Amino acid sequence: MLTEKQYNLLMFINKINKETGRCPSFDEMKEAVGLKSKSGIHALINALEERNFIRRLKHRARALEVIRLPRFKPQAIVEEEKKREQALQNSVVSIPLYGKIAAGLPIEAIADETETVSVPFEMVSLGQYYALKIEGDSMIEAGILDGDTAIIRKQNQADDGKIVVALIDNNEATLKVLKKNGDTVKLVPCNKDYKTRTIEASRVKIQGVLSGILRKY
Amino acid sequence: MLTEKQYNLLMFINKINKETGRCPSFDEMKEAVGLKSKSGIHALINALEERNFIRRLKHRARALEVIRLPRFKPQAIVEEEKKREQALQNSVVSIPLYGKIAAGLPIEAIADETETVSVPFEMVSLGQYYALKIEGDSMIEAGILDGDTAIIRKQNQADDGKIVVALIDNNEATLKVLKKNGDTVKLVPCNKDYKTRTIEASRVKIQGVLSGILRKY
């Protein structure tokens, strides 16, 4: 029925009409639709008039009105809108921010999800995620600084060498590199001023794996 | 539909009509619309009549009536819609990703905005932003790793000590700490394996200031 440009123009005129009761000029329309010449608008207007979507007084300034709206949107518009909607929904994910992990609380026990962080969807995939504010510099050599926001993917176990949130003795949560070693695990900081801790595997619960970092300067 | 002046006049007539039941004279209208001559009103009245918004008895004083008003949405609804749209747009911002800076190209010259990154709106404020993929480890001690995505705020100058995108001799763009020193600037890497470069200020153009880091594991 209508081309994309025709549709856009019609909707623009209708919008201005409804919102202000006034009528845009050809130049204003040209801006709105993204043309650089009025002659294009002229053609579009003629097309819209021919198709009975608008009525106008020729040679009169700002003298046209919408008489009906199309029942169907042009395919291009539909697809455009779908894309945009998807982009919007996909582009960002809101995940809970568990500031400092309350000493000893397993992640599951932290019910408070009032604070959240928006994360670009590129940074998460399937699974559950949460965020932590990094405190201290024990991971500084891994490029994780005090104040950074760590994006963590919830997992109960993790591959060797990953940076994980580990809960020790149900009592203490920390972000460290995980090194498995038979019955024991090593929690390796990334800062030579800190010591690696070696602990029986049974005393350590993995709470998640580091999946991203957000930093704001 | 209507021009500004036509619209204003119509609304004025309608208002007087409703409030007093009477009809304003040309002189009253002239005052209300801000004209200095009645002839202008005459023209406007003709236009409104031609467009079927008013009906009148010619040569009769104060003898015109409004037959319709341009229909428009209540302001409240318009604002509501605007807000909603803004809210949607606010949650995430899409900024262009200038992969590796093409050697020697000032940021402005990189027209390609096809690749973009979604950034949580918390990470940007006013101004223009773009993103860069970090290559190399010259800033590793600042917690900026190879592969990180740097969020840069476009600026032509920057405070001392900031991490900036600097273009040297219109030829080479790099991310370094800026140290101003009279006529020269130092571009300080954050890695002891790299040397600080001291360059005449005139040869260095600031292309932006580091405003955030995104990292994905």
Next chain:
DNA sequence: AAAATTTGTTCTATTTTAGTTCTATTTTTT
């Protein structure tokens, strides 16, 4: 009913804004 007063009409003229038309390209479609 006549006079006085309002009110609307018309004309001239100028500046600004807006719409039309035409030509030439570019892009898209067939």
Next chain:
DNA sequence: AAAAAATAGAACTAAAATAGAACAAATTTT
């Protein structure tokens, strides 16, 4: 490759906005 549609730009024409004044018709007052 040809045809059709979209686009740009400029030149041109028309209308809107504006003012001011003279005049005519309606209304009100006396």
